[in-house]
Amino acid sequence: xxxxxxxxxxxxRGRRAxxxxxxxxxxxxxxxxxxxxxxxxxxxxxxxRGLVADRLNLAEAGLQTGELETRLKKLSIDxxxxxxxxxxxxLCDRQxxxxxxxxxxxxxxxxxxxxxxxxxxxxxxx
Numbered sequence: 788x789x790x791x792x793x794x795x796x797x798x799x800r801g802r803r804a805x806x807x808x809x810x811x812x813x814x815x816x817x818x819x820x821x822x823x824x825x826x827x828x829x830x831x832x833x834x835x836r837g838l839v840a841d842r843l844n845l846a847e848a849g850l851q852t853g854e855l856e857t858r859l860k861k862l863s864i865d866x867x868x869x870x871x872x873x874x875x876x877x878l879c880d881r882q883x884x885x886x887x888x889x890x891x892x893x894x895x896x897x898x899x900x901x902x903x904x905x906x907x908x909x910x911x912x913x
Contacts, residue, residue, distance in 0.1 A: 804841030805909050808834045812905065816898055820891035825883050827894060831901055832879035835872065838905055842912040852876050864911045871904050 811834035818827040833847075839855055840847040843862075852873055859869050878897070882888075 804838055807841065808838035808905055808909075811837060812898070812902065819894040819898060822887070824887045824894070828879040828882040831897070832876055832883070835876060835879075835901065835905065835908075838908060839872070839912070842909070859912075862912065864908075868904070868907050868911060871900075872908065875901055875904060 811830055815827055815830035815834060818830060821827070836850055836855070837847050839845075839859070840850055843858055845858070855876075856869050856873060859872070860866075875897075
């Protein structure tokens with residue numbers, strides 16, 4: 788197992804994808820409710836993109852939402868899950884570039900939504 792982790796980068800990225808995504812989501816949770824809502828939404832987007840990129844062994848940098856959708860559809864991932872991913876990433880983008888709004892309850896609901904989505908994606912991609 789150790790040789791496989793050290794020798795196969797794709798395998799290693801896939802194995803630690805969930806752990807890294809949860810760590811990023813935990814960091815986003817710590818940013819929730821603070822004055823820096825842009826950082827919160829940026830970290831949530833990084834967690835989502837990172838999970839899918841690591842599971843599929845894709846470069847996270849420059850990964851477009853459309854390309855994510857295409858890759859997930861090729862894997863026969865449920866259309867509802869793919870639409871939810873797109874909706875969450877679009878919301879993150881809108882909130883990162885919109886005037887900051889301080890609504891901790893909205894951020895908490897969004898975190899719960901993203902957490903459920905990440906579980907669904909992780910289970911479907913495996």
